[in-house]
Amino acid sequence: MIFVAIDTPDLDRAVHLARAVGPVTGALKVGLELWAAHGPRGVEAVRAACPGTALFLDLKLHDIPNTVAGAVRALAPLAPRYLTLHASGGAAMVRAAAQVAPAGTTLLAVTVLTSLDATSLESVGQGADSEAQALRLARLAQRAGAGGAVCSAREARSLRTALGPDATLMVPGIRPAGANAGDQARTATPREALDAGATHLVVGRPITGAPDPADAANAILASIPSEQ
Numbered sequence: 001m002i003f004v005a006i007d008t009p010d011l012d013r014a015v016h017l018a019r020a021v022g023p024v025t026g027a028l029k030v031g032l033e034l035w036a037a038h039g040p041r042g043v044e045a046v047r048a049a050c051p052g053t054a055l056f057l058d059l060k061l062h063d064i065p066n067t068v069a070g071a072v073r074a075l076a077p078l079a080p081r082y083l084t085l086h087a088s089g090g091a092a093m094v095r096a097a098a099q100v101a102p103a104g105t106t107l108l109a110v111t112v113l114t115s116l117d118a119t120s121l122e123s124v125g126q127g128a129d130s131e132a133q134a135l136r137l138a139r140l141a142q143r144a145g146a147g148g149a150v151c152s153a154r155e156a157r158s159l160r161t162a163l164g165p166d167a168t169l170m171v172p173g174i175r176p177a178g179a180n181a182g183d184q185a186r187t188a189t190p191r192e193a194l195d196a197g198a199t200h201l202v203v204g205r206p207i208t209g210a211p212d213p214a215d216a217a218n219a220i221l222a223s224i225p226s227e228q
């Protein structure tokens with residue numbers, strides 16, 4: 001399944017994109033940009049533009065357990081299919097979120113942000129080995145009730161081994177062969193990511209920045225063996 005990242009603070013544009021690509025992929029991701037500008041109403045407007053679409057709410061929650069649990073409860077009416085939280089918030093935080101998450105919502109752990117290189121990791125007091133850190137955090141989150149993780153295609157293989165066959169692996173940084181990488185440093189084609197163990201893909205600008213987003217989404221779907 002491909003989640004199209006609706007990354008814009010402009011609600012009209014978000015609704016327009018949702019109408020165009022929602023029926024093609026059946027799955028949309030809303031993140032902090034739209035959330036910061038329009039909150040739950042923005043999410044509802046996107047959903048109303050394309051009813052029945054699976055919603056991935058990428059809010060990367062990170063706070064004390066009580067606050068995160070309260071946020072997860074407050075998000076329940078939006079019925080996200082997937083919701084992200086930072087595994088580095090600790091096992092108690094993930095567990096508190098998992099205890100109150102609605103039945104239809106799978107929590108996905110964000111481990112090490114792909115924007116952090118070895119130097120940045122050391123500067124925030126973490127070891128320079130980002131892969132070991134990502135594995136440690138993903139395992140911790142899974143034990144605490146997360147259903148999977150967000151990871152780069154490069155990490156997908158080792159996370160699949162660590163988390164087992166049932167874990168959801170949501171992989172952003174996807175670029176169709178020959179596409180512009182933009183600011184993504186480590187990209188993979190849809191097929192490479194799925195071969196590495198991804199269950200779901202996140203695609204933003206290659207679809208939303210295309211002259212015809214629905215066409216671009218269709219082309220990406222056609223490039224993978226069968227919808228996953």
Ligand code: C5P
Nearest residue numbers: 005007031114172173184202203204205
């Ligand atoms: O436009 P593009 O395909 O690069 O968008 C990727 C989406 O995935 C964005 O919404 C970005 O915030 C998100 N994401 C990412 N890398 C992560 C986690 C999330 O690119 N590690």
